[in-house]
Amino acid sequence: MNWSLFNVANNFNYLRYSMGIAMMFNGFPLIFFIRDTLGIGPASSVFTAIFFSLALVLMVPPTLFKRLYKPNIILINLGAGFLLLTLWYFMFMNHQGKAVADIGNFVFTFGFLALLMHVPNDVKDTLIQVLFLFSFFTNITLVYSLITDPNWTPGMRAAVNFANEGAQPGGNPHITARNGVITLLSAMVLLGNTKHLLTRLFLFFSMLFGMGVVVLSLAKSSYLGLGIAFGAYFLFHFKFSDITSAIGSAFKFRNMVFIILILLAINYFLSRYGNILNLLLGYWDIFQDRIMNVIFTSTGVRLSEEADVDYSAMGRVSGFGEFLETLYSWDIFLGRGYKNDYLDVPLLESWVNHGIFGFIFFASFNFFMFLYVIREVRRHTNPLTTFLAYFFLSMVVLLFTGGRPYDIAFWFPYSVMIRFLGIKYLDTVPRLRKIIRPQPQPISTITT
Numbered sequence: 001m002n003w004s005l006f007n008v009a010n011n012f013n014y015l016r017y018s019m020g021i022a023m024m025f026n027g028f029p030l031i032f033f034i035r036d037t038l039g040i041g042p043a044s045s046v047f048t049a050i051f052f053s054l055a056l057v058l059m060v061p062p063t064l065f066k067r068l069y070k071p072n073i074i075l076i077n078l079g080a081g082f083l084l085l086t087l088w089y090f091m092f093m094n095h096q097g098k099a100v101a102d103i104g105n106f107v108f109t110f111g112f113l114a115l116l117m118h119v120p121n122d123v124k125d126t127l128i129q130v131l132f133l134f135s136f137f138t139n140i141t142l143v144y145s146l147i148t149d150p151n152w153t154p155g156m157r158a159a160v161n162f163a164n165e166g167a168q169p170g171g172n173p174h175i176t177a178r179n180g181v182i183t184l185l186s187a188m189v190l191l192g193n194t195k196h197l198l199t200r201l202f203l204f205f206s207m208l209f210g211m212g213v214v215v216l217s218l219a220k221s222s223y224l225g226l227g228i229a230f231g232a233y234f235l236f237h238f239k240f241s242d243i244t245s246a247i248g249s250a251f252k253f254r255n256m257v258f259i260i261l262i263l264l265a266i267n268y269f270l271s272r273y274g275n276i277l278n279l280l281l282g283y284w285d286i287f288q289d290r291i292m293n294v295i296f297t298s299t300g301v302r303l304s305e306e307a308d309v310d311y312s313a314m315g316r317v318s319g320f321g322e323f324l325e326t327l328y329s330w331d332i333f334l335g336r337g338y339k340n341d342y343l344d345v346p347l348l349e350s351w352v353n354h355g356i357f358g359f360i361f362f363a364s365f366n367f368f369m370f371l372y373v374i375r376e377v378r379r380h381t382n383p384l385t386t387f388l389a390y391f392f393l394s395m396v397v398l399l400f401t402g403g404r405p406y407d408i409a410f411w412f413p414y415s416v417m418i419r420f421l422g423i424k425y426l427d428t429v430p431r432l433r434k435i436i437r438p439q440p441q442p443i444s445t446i447t448t
Contacts, residue, residue: 001194001203005126013061017123018130020058024112024412026135027051029160029179032171033141036163037148043163045101052108059115068117074368075418076113079411082350082361083109086406089338089354096339109411116419124384124420131387132186136206138179139213158216174402177222178409180213181394185229189387201261221401225394232393236378323348332356339404346398346405354405362405369414370396372422388417 005011023030031051034040041047061067087106090098145160146152152161159171187206194200214222322341326332335355343349347366351359369392376389391413403409 001129001190001196001199002125003199005129011126014120014123014126015130016058017061017119018127019134020055021116021119021123021127021416022130022134023055023058024052024108025131025416026138026179026182027055028172028175028409029138029142030134032160032162032175033138033145036160036171037141037145039163045104049104049108056108056111056115059112059119061118061120064118069119069121069419070423071117071419072372072417072422075365075372075422078361078365078368079414079418080113082358082365083406083411085354085358085361086338089335089358093334093337094339095337102339105406105408109408109415112412113415113418116415119419124382128186128189128384128387131182132190132206135179135182135186136209139183139209142176142179142213157218158213173217174219174221177214177217177219180210180217181222181226182391183207183210184214184226185210185390185394186387189383189390193383197258200258204262205265221397222394225397228396229390229393232374232377233390236374323352326352342404344402345400346403346407346410347400350405358405365414366399369417369421376421385421385423388413388421392417392421 006015008015031048034051035043035047041050083106090102090106142158142160146158149161152158157173159173159176161171184207187203187210191200191203191207194203214226322343323345326336331352333355335351335353335358337353340353341349343352347359347363350362354362373389373392376385377393380386395410395413398410
């Protein structure tokens with residue numbers, strides 16, 4: 001981690017670009033904190049629009065419309081194709097009405113994607129660090145929100161309560177979990193490129209902090225997503241020889257000091273707050289019960305005596321029934337229309353509502369994204385793209401378990417991945433360059 005990049009005098013433009021991208025990429029937790037906890041601004045989508053507008057303003061470069069940077073061509077063609085298709089459905093095959101919020105989502109998505117094409121390539125070094133500190137600060141705001149919330153007690157899902165009337169009670173724990181995942185993954189990536197002892201301790205603490213937030217959120221999709229991300233890391237990078245080398249390096253003086261300080265900090269924390277461990281074990285029991293409920297709801301197999309119906313999983317099961325009905329009707333070609341059915345399974349909804357072409361665009365986009373992600377996980381070309389790859393793997397579960405295919409919760413991160421993931425000229429891995437040999441020149445006659 002390079003702290004000198006936070007020198008505003010020398011790195012002002014890259015810092016404001018990065019701050020704007022971070023606000024779009026992961027802005028919802030901070031929006032909820034400012035709007036609902038601090039009570040600043042209207043408790044409606046108006047505040048969200050102001051927040052995202054400010055983010056886009058921060059991203060405007062002085063060379064606007066004069067210089068464009070090359071994104072991932074395959075991803076931008078498929079992604080823009082799907083977004084334009086859904087925009088056409090919104091305009092001409094819409095039985096739900098043209099809500100202002102939907103118009104805003106399209107405007108911010110296309111605006112964010114367009115401005116990313118104008119952001120210089122070198123922002124990648126600053127951006128990964130800003131994303132990390134932005135998510136770390138947001139975790140602190142979550143802790144403040146929970147402490148000051150009289151309705152929250154340990155054992156409940158961690159989320160910021162919404163202040164607007166008729167809002168979802170208990171807030172949105174999935175937004176909380178996503179922020180914890182970003183903190184954990186970005187700190188993990190930066191830790192591998194940091195040698196300073198105090199900075200390494202801070203990053204390690206941030207990883208534990210992010211993991212704690214994910215646990216407190218009780219979001220099953222984030223648990224499974226992190227399992228997929230860590231599984232991919234061990235699949236492509238773990239070797240048995242690493243165990244012996246890790247044991248040997250642990251006895252080096254610097255590493256021994258690092259390990260001892262961590263053990264002392266954990267021992268002090270558990271001795272001071274001994275009930276925290278029991279609380280985490282209680283959250284684990286709740287997670288196990290919910291997984292058993294999902295299995296029972298989806299398959300009818302009761303793996304534990306306490307297993308009961310999970311109503312969110314039941315909604316997805318009924319959504320699969322809607323998908324089967326679509327396959328045996330004329331709607332298989334053109335779909336039922338923009339937001340006609342809510343399946344809570346984005347891949348299936350892209351077909352049910354937008355027909356076979358919507359499914360082809362959305363599924364192909366995620367398929368090619370997965371290919372670029374696996375290549376990045378194997379190579380680790382630079383910290384930003386490595387983080388984006390692992391973050392996509394943590395999002396894969398949501399393609400089958402939650403959301404809609406045009407949600408900005410998907411497309412804001414997707415836009416950053418389109419801009420930076422799979423771009424060869426951004427890679428720090430050296431490439432073999434073709435050697436241009438000098439061509440022989442004809443010998444001219446020397447005259448005297």
